[in-house]
Amino acid sequence: MLSTATHRFAHGVTSAGAARGMVFTGLRRTSGDTHDVPLIVALHGGGYTSAYFDVPGYSLLDRAAGAGVPVIAVDRPGYGGSTPVPLGDSPYLANAATVDHLIGELWQTHGAGTAGIVLVGHSIGAQVALAIAGGRPRWPLLGLSVSGCLLRHGDGFAETWAAAPGTYLDVSVEEKAELMFGPEWTRRDDMPRASFFANVPVLTAELTGGAGWEKSFRDLAPEITVPVQLRHGRFDPLWGDADDQIPEFVAELESSPWIDAAAVPAAGHAIDYHRVGAAFHAQQLAFALTCAAQTISGP
Structure with a gap:
């Protein structure tokens, strides 16, 4: 029997490591029968909380529950009720070090019966997920499904973000919608308004740290040894030309056993919130279930 409710959680990390003593919050949707399925851990992007994955009508948690797949959506450090961390020169590596320890504990408490963990990451959450995978975590990582993340940002964004004042940048809902969404025909009438409740100010350091992402990724990528799924919205203004960058x-990702990468023609940065969102989630869930099945059945 599937759980019909999403539960908020708060988890204090007790194990030794970078995250010890930290508190993390997020959303959890469980499944009655976890046999042969993965546990999905979802990491949101900048300027959102874990609620990104649970917008009514566009909820990955709802769709995963329908497929019998348990999901934990984590509030990354500094978002929701999760403890902030010093981000230094690389916010992705700083996030990865702490979230890695959190996921290790979540695996111990919520992973029973599942085949292992599939990380889902959007935007900065995708960069964090890739950094975690590149560090080869001790818990059983089965695969990565990432979106809204390539190698190089579009022209002008680095300069704009470098001039942003303060610890957090509070972007208006209108400005944010221009960055997150494709043309009006790519979304239903309730968007972008339906997603506004998930908006929060973005950590400025996560934006300014983007300048070093390409080098970080090229260093991390050869260490990623699990399957990778990449989806990127054709109308995403935050990154450069997808046709050039996806290849x-x-x-x-030379060490990954298989890669499923494609541009999504009718979507912007936040693919989840477009008309194709249901199809996108179906692809993510199919990828996660395939990763679990291959682990169970062997190479």
């Missing part, structure tokens, strides 16, 4: 991205 480059894939080429760096």
Whole structure:
């Protein structure tokens, strides 16, 4: 029997490591029968909380529950009720070090019966997920499904973000919608308004740290040894030309056993919130279930 409710959780990390003593919050949807399925851990992007994955009508948690797949959506450090961390020169590596320890504990408490963990990451959450995988975690990582993340940002964004004042940047809902969404025909009438409740100010350091992402990714990518799924919205203004960057991205993942990468023609940065969101989630869930099945059945 599937759980019909999403539960908020708070988890204090007790194990030794970078995250010890930290508190993390997020959303959890369980499944009555976890046999042969993965546990999905979802990492949101900048300027959102874990609620990104549970917008009514566009909820990955709802769709995963329908497929019998348990999901934990984590509030990354500094978002929701999760403890902030010093981000330094690389916010992705700083996030990865702490979230890695959190996931290790979540696996011990919520992973029973599942085949292992599939990380889902959007935008900065995708960069964090890739950094975690590149560090080869001790818990059983089965695969990565990432979106809204390539190698290089579009022209002008680095300069704009470098001039942003303060610890957090509070972007208006209108400005944010221009960055997150494709043309009006790519979304239903309730968007972008339906997603506004998930908006929060973005950590400025996560934006300014983007300048070093390409080098970090090229260093991390050869260490990623699990399957990778990449989806990127054709109308995403935050990154450069997908037709050029997707092949480059894939080429760096030389140790991954298989890669499923494609541009999504009718979507912007937040693919989840477009008309194709249901199809996108179905692809993510199919990928996660395939990763679990291959682990169970062998190479």
